Amino acid sequence: MDFPNTENGALLLEMYQAGMDLSIPHDVDFFINFQKKRDAEKMWREVEASDSASKFSLTETEIQDGWIFCCTVRLIPTHDDITRTEIAFDKMAEKYNGESDGWGVMQP
Secondary structure (H helix, E strand, C coil), X not given: CCCCCCHHHHHXXXXXXXXXXXXXXXXXXXXXXXXXXXXXXXXXXXXXXXXXXXXXXXEEECCCCEEEEEEEEEECCXXXXXXXXXXXXXXXXHHCCCEEEEXXXXXX
């Protein structure tokens, strides 16, 4: 498999080297940090309205004194799809004073 020389490409390479099958769908968690719970809830409502198939969670964090919104999307983790989804969440997060904090996949 060929992985672009980007941060997302490096993460996908690590997943591949760990033995994950990247040709099948996985639950990919995208994380967005917020200072205010109400801003996170606004984004949650917008994402949920456009994609009811995803899973969502909102967790208060003591370390950053704020909230972490997690949106779990089931997809085949290609570089293009991960990057496209991450960019879409980044743009949406900006509207609600949020900041993207990357993505991850739980290894089976």
